[in-house]
Amino acid sequence: MIRRLLIGSVWFYFILLLISPILYLVTQSFDEGIEAFWREVTTPEALHGFMLTLEITAIVLVINLVFGTITALVLVRQHFAGRTILSGLIDLPFSVSPVIAGFMLILLFGPETILGTFFGTLGVKVLFAMPAMVLATLFATFPFVVRELTPLLQTTGTDTEEAARTLGATEWQVFLKVTLPMLRWGFVYGTTLTVARAIGEFGAVLVVSGNILLLTQTATLHIYQSYVDFNYVGANAVALTLLAVSFAILALLELAKAKAAATAA
């Protein structure tokens, strides 16, 4: 009896908070028919937003994988003064509000600052352009790859790598043939998390991009603009597209987990 009550209340909680909002968004997006939905997701503004989001995500993912791997290796394998501080710093972005993160970049690269003047004389536009948007997304997503790799590095240890070295492998061979394959599930998880977060990033990008139509307007910014302009069908349609992407990412993650569990067993 208690068991049924508990299970029922959890179902109720999930339906109320999570499932019904999702279903509502789906029905609202098709409120004016499938043609309206299609029209809204294929406007030049929407398509530009999707492309820009894709570009930023790709750049951010590559940088995160490279520096995430280096940072994780250094954190787990090296012992030096300030290691605790470094690991604390890596965790920080999770606790910083996206708007504040964006604002910090404005303070850093604004026209009156040292860095702002420096890049200004070089003729490089940082704020209200691609570089700041990439930086903002990097800030928000940096912990993911590192956090997925460090536990793996800790549990696996260095025995296999030592063995490879003893057998005459160079450092580079050890890294490519032993270390990287060992970390593959960490890369899979880190990548999915980074991609999900980069696609959904809004607050920080809103602040640093200037939200310029057809120039710095990402998919999420486009949704926001449509909503503010009372174009609810447009906002919902693009939102549903991103929601579908979230579902796909989550499904991939579940699949990867099942596969990882199967190989581990």
Add this chain to the structure above:
Amino acid sequence: MTPHKLLELSLRSAAIGYVSLLILLPLAAIAHQSFIGGIAHFIEDISSPQASSALILTLEAAFLTTVINAILGTLSAIVLVRYEFPGRWFLNALVDLPFAIPTLVTGLMIAAVYGPTSMAGTWLQQGGLTLLYAKPGIVLAMLLVTMPFTIRSLQPVLIELEREQEDAAFSLGASPWTTFWKVTVPSVLPGLLTGVFLTFVRALGEFGSIVIVAGNIPMKTQVASVYVYGEIESYNPQGATSVSVFILLISFLVLILLERLTRPPGERMPRWLRWPNRPLDMVRPSEIG
């Protein structure tokens, strides 16, 4: 210097350099801006009527969210771990969704289901409860965005606990009461605290979903992050800095407290290196059952 040592050193410099540029430098920028203003300005800024009401509203809503999330999250975690029921796998997979959905989309979802034009919204309005553009909407947005924290921090601990409890019962024959205080509470508490504190910090900074559902009326439904955004847009970096720094300080204090509370005696490792408080579900299906 051996080549190996050289490689080690260059990797270390790369990691420290990158983290300093990406994370430390922006923080230094806001700290610098805050110092320019000075402590008197800081207090004046955060105690202005609009800023202080935004801060109070944010703290209130985040606190309420944390309490609700702690209770319902614990319940959900227990049910998901302990009971075998139809749809269990489905619900367990859904838990991660709020982290995967863009927060802005979360806001639109809530607006769609509880807005004035929807069935639920009209029904609630007749009952005298307005969700959208009001405080309950803000709490609802925070709740949805932070939903996974408590559940995901508790699940691994609960799975572990079942074994421990069995062991204890079998080998020692302890009374249920002793088991509860000596085994259950100490092993569940760190997980619960982690989930609860992360929920609070995340709720404090939430922006994307709230900007849609709150209506953002100054002094009424404007939260701190939206206030900061407004100050940036109206070219008032000083006001934006003070409120940002205040929020950052609270967040950091909460996290330091969490680190103190959950660190096992004698252990000096940073919390996140040993605790499975990962942002998305990392509990393997095999662990759950």
